[in-house]
Amino acid sequence: MDIPRSLDQFQTIVENFIAETYPIILAGIAIALYSGFVFLFYRFLARKDILTLDLSKYENNYSRKFRSYFRIVFHIGLYIVLIPILIAFWTLILAMILTLFASDPDHARNALIATAVVGAIRILSYWTEELSRDVAKMLPFAVLGVFLVDSTSVHIDSIISLIESWPELADSWWNSLILLSILEVILRVLNGILNFIRGKKELKINLAEMSNKTGRSKEDILEDIQDDGKLNQSNTLNES
Known part of the structure; x- marks a missing residue:
């Protein structure tokens, strides 16, 4: 780059610099915002327990x-x-992203893909949250990679088409809501059954260990614990 010898040359260099760096800055900000959305997206959906509330502090003053x-x-x-409403909301956002970035947007197909991906994330979250987080990041970042490599851009026509297709997206959203509601209930029921089975096995093991230590029968120990939630050691102390 030549050293400017006049104010006009310096002004021209500055204008060229701004013209070249302005799109880069905007692209960097856009990528950062999109990555932030993906971060919130996968951290939210990849958890098995999306919402956790402690109800014990609200139940103390009520009957059993x-x-x-x-x-x-x-x-x-x-x-x-x-x-399911929260999950379906993120599904709708993902479908909108696919629609905006696709060269030939097919709203029904994009909604189907988004629902399938979110459903897979929810299934995996009940098995291992690490894998569900990886899957939740996969599609959004893959879309971003294709968008950057192909040097495509979001045109006004795509946005107008998306707005005009709201009735179709609304139908897809309701279908996703119903499907994801059924899926979440099935997953929660299966998870409850598995936890119940594991709890029974752990209870048997713990009862056997306590029976060996205290010399009392398993039935006696279980009845004692169910009575007040604690193991009464009076019998053991008296025997010793």
Whole structure:
């Protein structure tokens, strides 16, 4: 680069520099924002328990029967209504991204792909959250990579087409909501059954260990624990 010898030359160099770096800065900001969205997206969806609330502090002043009903109603609303709505919302956002970046957008196909990916993420989250996080990052970053390599851009026509296709996207969103609601309920029920089976096995092992240590029968220990939640050691102390 030649050293400017006049104010006009210096001004020309500055203008050329701004013209060349301005798109780079905008692209960097856009990539950072998109990556931030992907970060929030995969951290949210990849967790097995998307929402966790401690209900114990709200139940102390109520009867045991009321607490049971309250827990049932709460879990129905949480796993059948609220969580599927949140998951379907992210599915809609993912479908919109696919629609905007695709060269020939097919709204139904993009909604199907987004629903399939989110469904796979939710299934894997009940097995291992590490793999579900990897899958949750895969498609959004793959779309970004293709977008950068192909040097494509989001045109105004794509945005207008997306706005005009809202009825179709709304239908796809409702279908995704119903499907993901059913999937989440099935996963939660299966997870509860597996936890119950594991809990029974662990209880048998713990009862056997306590029976060997205390010399009491398993039935006696279980009845003692169920009575007040603690193991009464009075019999053992008296015998010793």
